Amino acid sequence: MSEYSMDSGLRPGGPKRRLSPMAKEDRLAFWCFTSPWLIGFVLFGLGPIIASIFLSFTDYSSSKRTNWVGLGNYRELISDPLIWKSLGNTLFYVVFAVPLSTCGALMLALLLNQKVRGIAIWRTIFYLPTIVSGVAMGVLWKWIFNPEVGLANTLLRPILKPLGISDPKWLLDPTLSKPAYVVMSLWGIGGGMIIFLAGLQGIPKHLYEAAELDGAGPIRRFYHVTLPMLSPVILFSLTMGTIHSFQIFAQAYVMSGRGPDNSTLFYVLYLVDQSFRYFRMGYGAAMAWLLFVIILFVTMIKFVVAERFVYYGGDN
Amino acid sequence: MNRLSTSLLVPLAALTILAGALLSGNRPVADEQGRRVVVYAHPPCPPALMRYFDEAFDDFRKSHPDIDLQVLHITGSYQDKIKVMFAGKVAPDVIFMYPSDLAAWVELGALTPLDDLLAANSKTRVSEYFPAAVQTYTYNGHLYALPKDASAELLFYNPELFRKHGLSFPTADWTWQDMLHAAKAITEDTDGDGRPNIFGLQQPEWQAMVRQNGGRIVSADGTRCELDSPQSIEALEFWVALRQKYKVVPTPESSADMTAWRMFVLKRAGMFISMYPVVPVLRRSCDFEWDIALPPRGSSDIRSAFTGSSFAVTSQSRNPDAAFEWARWMTSEGMKHIMTFDIPANVKLGQSQAWRDPAVLPKSKQVAVDVMQVAGPPLQHPEYAQIIDAISPHLDKANRGDCTVAEAVQKIVPKVNEVLARHAQSGGGR
Numbered sequence: 209m210s211e212y213s214m215d216s217g218l219r220p221g222g223p224k225r226r227l228s229p230m231a232k233e234d235r236l237a238f239w240c241f242t243s244p245w246l247i248g249f250v251l252f253g254l255g256p257i258i259a260s261i262f263l264s265f266t267d268y269s270s271s272k273r274t275n276w277v278g279l280g281n282y283r284e285l286i287s288d289p290l291i292w293k294s295l296g297n298t299l300f301y302v303v304f305a306v307p308l309s310t311c312g313a314l315m316l317a318l319l320l321n322q323k324v325r326g327i328a329i330w331r332t333i334f335y336l337p338t339i340v341s342g343v344a345m346g347v348l349w350k351w352i353f354n355p356e357v358g359l360a361n362t363l364l365r366p367i368l369k370p371l372g373i374s375d376p377k378w379l380l381d382p383t384l385s386k387p388a389y390v391v392m393s394l395w396g397i398g399g400g401m402i403i404f405l406a407g408l409q410g411i412p413k414h415l416y417e418a419a420e421l422d423g424a425g426p427i428r429r430f431y432h433v434t435l436p437m438l439s440p441v442i443l444f445s446l447t448m449g450t451i452h453s454f455q456i457f458a459q460a461y462v463m464s465g466r467g468p469d470n471s472t473l474f475y476v477l478y479l480v481d482q483s484f485r486y487f488r489m490g491y492g493a494a495m496a497w498l499l500f501v502i503i504l505f506v507t508m509i510k511f512v513v514a515e516r517f518v519y520y521g522g523d524n
Numbered sequence: 525m526n527r528l529s530t531s532l533l534v535p536l537a538a539l540t541i542l543a544g545a546l547l548s549g550n551r552p553v554a555d556e557q558g559r560r561v562v563v564y565a566h567p568p569c570p571p572a573l574m575r576y577f578d579e580a581f582d583d584f585r586k587s588h589p590d591i592d593l594q595v596l597h598i599t600g601s602y603q604d605k606i607k608v609m610f611a612g613k614v615a616p617d618v619i620f621m622y623p624s625d626l627a628a629w630v631e632l633g634a635l636t637p638l639d640d641l642l643a644a645n646s647k648t649r650v651s652e653y654f655p656a657a658v659q660t661y662t663y664n665g666h667l668y669a670l671p672k673d674a675s676a677e678l679l680f681y682n683p684e685l686f687r688k689h690g691l692s693f694p695t696a697d698w699t700w701q702d703m704l705h706a707a708k709a710i711t712e713d714t715d716g717d718g719r720p721n722i723f724g725l726q727q728p729e730w731q732a733m734v735r736q737n738g739g740r741i742v743s744a745d746g747t748r749c750e751l752d753s754p755q756s757i758e759a760l761e762f763w764v765a766l767r768q769k770y771k772v773v774p775t776p777e778s779s780a781d782m783t784a785w786r787m788f789v790l791k792r793a794g795m796f797i798s799m800y801p802v803v804p805v806l807r808r809s810c811d812f813e814w815d816i817a818l819p820p821r822g823s824s825d826i827r828s829a830f831t832g833s834s835f836a837v838t839s840q841s842r843n844p845d846a847a848f849e850w851a852r853w854m855t856s857e858g859m860k861h862i863m864t865f866d867i868p869a870n871v872k873l874g875q876s877q878a879w880r881d882p883a884v885l886p887k888s889k890q891v892a893v894d895v896m897q898v899a900g901p902p903l904q905h906p907e908y909a910q911i912i913d914a915i916s917p918h919l920d921k922a923n924r925g926d927c928t929v930a931e932a933v934q935k936i937v938p939k940v941n942e943v944l945a946r947h948a949q950s951g952g953g954r
Contacts, residue, residue, distance in 0.1 A: 267950070269632060273633075354777070355777035356777050356778055375777075377777055380776050380777060466913070466916075466917065468917075468924065469917055469920070469921060470917050481909075481913070484601070484603070484604045484607065485909040485910075485913075486909055486910050487607070487628060
């Protein structure tokens with residue numbers, strides 16, 4: 209579908225069409241409804257975006273005289289060992305947290321798509337954690353992962369002690385700190401669950417009936433009806449999840465900071481340190497653009513791969 | 525570029541430029557009544573203390589009818605917000621500042637030197653402040669802030685626990701070994717699970733121990749890391765041994781993320797080293813007797829580092845004279861409103877009876893003033909945060925027992941030197 213196929217009166221190359229009063233009204237409505245976002249974006253988004261491109265080629269530090277450093281910041285990105293460390297930490301989180309959260313959200317949506325009493329209450333209960341702010345969530349999980357008095361070890365201790373395994377130190381242990389964040393990511397699956405629920409309820413019933421008539425059991429119906437019909441939603445969930453996970457910050461800032469041995473030094477945490485603790489805002493801008501390129505690259509790969517797996521025929 | 529893109533992008537770009545012009549605000553020099561405007565950015569502050577600051581603000585407004593004092597209450601990260609205000613050229617006239625931030629602010633050109641303003645002022649002389657406090661806020665030979673309070677690390681202890689174990693109270697000539705002896709006696713496993721519940725001591729900051737032993741993080745000329753000196757290594761080894769060998773300080777897991785003072789308040793730690801501003805918290809939270817003493821001696825006469833806070837006039841101030849007057853008043857006459865919470869950096873106030881009210885703890889208030897005689901300036905370097913970040917992961921590793929202090933220091937020194945060299949290359953340095 210081309211971007212011009214809406215009845216906007218704008219057609220490439222062709223003569224300008226006279227708009228009907230209804231089309232004019234539609235156009236006015238379009239601008240009225242989009243203007244709050246557009247104005248907000250221009251005022252608070254576009255300016256900083258353009259400025260940050262320029263700043264990434266300088267040694268800008270908010271007060272000092274700014275010097276043009278060309279590709280200096282980008283060259284330093286390559287040689288800074290903490291960039292690679294933070295990228296590795298972030299990638300670990302993305303690789304494990306995104307699929308786990310997506311699977312968790314899908315399973316929860318399947319369960320909450322059943323016709324049982326009080327389903328609305330269950331849906332509300334599972335959605336509630338997602339409205340907790342990142343900082344509050346960080347404080348809560350910091351307590352959960354406390355090795356001595358935290359909930360996680362209180363539950364695990366009766367299982368681990370007979371096996372002779374000592375209490376995990378979670379955020380205080382360089383090897384367990386990142387997995388702890390992956391576990392914590394499941395807390396927010398309520399958001400994905402709502403999207404999957406909407407997707408599940410949009411699957412035509414007749415497809416299940418036809419599959420049932422053909423002798424398909426619940427598992428085959430899931431693999432051959434539910435999954436293909438949900439594939440655009442799964443792609444959306446994976447894409448948004450990846451973008452958000454690459455930007456993990458608030459929880460790490462509150463829970464462990466850089467963590468033992470810099471094991472929870474996530475990329476955005478390091479970016480904030482460079483920009484606002486070390487005053488190196490030019491370098492921070494270069495870091496931000498590197499992250500943008502990485503996310504763009506990963507998203508593009510995802511879309512290329514998705515062409516083979518995602519089924520968009522549901523509406524037809 | 526097609527017509528749609530052009531028709532959208534041109535107005536958007538124009539709007540961006542217009543917004544930029546509108547938002548790069550200019551604050552007024554005077555208000556509608558012709559009074560000079562002074563904007564002071566106040567840091568996040570507990571309500572119990574804020575009440576006293578509010579009294580001070582009102583008092584200043586009454587005594588200075590020609591100045592319109594406008595207080596910006598900053599919430600969240602003070603530093604970040606001030607930096608953003610600087611970037612937007614709308615920095616306040618006066619900022620609240622800690623010693624560790626001085627070098628970075630000065631090198632950013634964010635502060636106004638106060639020497640001339642102070643010299644021209646007839647109400648206050650530099651000699652009215654504790655010399656060490658003045659030294660702390662002097663950089664490259666210029667005074668950049670007026671000290672509000674002068675604090676230094678002190679040893680806080682629980683006399684009840686000392687009596688219980690037949691220990692004599694800490695004295696001015698206490699050494700690390702005396703502290704260790706007391707900490708060993710106080711450390712106790714009360715529930716018999718093999719893990720101590722009461723600890724003799726909360727692990728002090730490693731920087732404090734290095735200082736007490738005559739070591740330094742960075743050389744005086746700011747060119748190299750000196751954590752590999754014998755004094756520094758000895759201090760760091762003792763610091764690690766408190767946890768790994770003597771087990772008299774809690775591990776992070778056994779302290780359950782509690783701050784030093786909270787462990788002390790819960791009677792789970794017999795001693796901790798902290799700055800004077802923790803005093804109001806202890807007054808509010810402790811239902812038992814507590815007192816202060818000089819920190820123990822390592823091999824150096826310096827036992828503590830100066831800290832405290834100050835008021836600095838920014839380089840973007842449009843009324844530097846009026847801004848200076850606010851800072852001056854707040855560190856002298858105005859300080860009387862808040863001095864139960866701090867040790868006033870103003871010598872006269874620090875020695876006044878009002879501050880020494882015997883009805884409130886700690887009993888040994890004089891120690892909080894005496895400590896200034898054995899305190900040195902803290903590390904002041906524009907790359908302070910980067911230096912500490914380069915050190916911390918390796919020392920944490922040694923503190924966990926995952927490597928020796930010597931191994932940690934071997935990795936730390938080149939990293940810190942790299943930060944120092946990069947700073948020197950960028951034209952910085954003292």
